[in-house]
Amino acid sequence: MKRLVAATAAILLIACAGALDPLPLAITFKATPTTAAVGDTVTFVSDAQGNDMVAIVAEFGDGGTDGTQLPFARTAHDTYKHVYSATGTYTATVTVVQSDSAKKAAPVTVTIH
Numbered sequence: 001m002k003r004l005v006a007a008t009a010a011i012l013l014i015a016c017a018g019a020l021d022p023l024p025l026a027i028t029f030k031a032t033p034t035t036a037a038v039g040d041t042v043t044f045v046s047d048a049q050g051n052d053m054v055a056i057v058a059e060f061g062d063g064g065t066d067g068t069q070l071p072f073a074r075t076a077h078d079t080y081k082h083v084y085s086a087t088g089t090y091t092a093t094v095t096v097v098q099s100d101s102a103k104k105a106a107p108v109t110v111t112i113h
Contacts, residue, residue, distance in 0.1 A: 023074055025050035029058075029094040029106040035113070038087060042110055044080040044094070052099040061090030061110070072099060084112040 027048040036042055048056060053076060057067040060082045068078050076096070084090065090112065095105040 023049055023051050025053075025096065025098060025102055025104045027056075027094060027096045027104050027106045029092070029108045031092060031108045031110050034109065035111045036084070038084060038112055040112075041081050041083050044082065044092060044108070046076070046078045046080075046094040046096075046106070048076045048078075048094075048096040048104075049074060050096060050098050050102075050104070053096055054099050055097045056094060057097070058092065058094045060084075060092045062086070062088075084110070087112050 027046060029044065029046045032043050044058060046056060046058065051074065052072045053070045053074070054072060055067060055069055056076055056078055057065060058080045059065050062084055064082055066080045070076055090110045091107050092110055093105050093107045095103055097103050
């Protein structure tokens with residue numbers, strides 16, 4: 001029983017030490033391809049890190065959105081696919097939100113011909 005209590009205490013200590021270690025909120029957002037034809041699929045990839053992230057929302061610049069709820073994550077890697085129906089230059093943006101409402105966004109430009 002003493003070993004179980006000691007092991008549990010050690011695990012909690014390690015978990016708490018990691019939770020106290022601040023992780024700066026950061027995000028990257030990439031599109032492939034960045035130039036496409038109307039009707040082609042554009043793939044977006046976001047990579048985020050931060051303390052207690054609770055959501056990532058992608059806005060594609062044409063009114064389309066997608067998002068992911070996170071269970072207080074410290075890192076996240078998400079892939080979104082989007083099809084544009086009109087020509088133009090669009091700024092797609094991904095925003096990560098932490099549990100304390102802190103936000104950080106990253107844009108990428110896509111040209112549709």
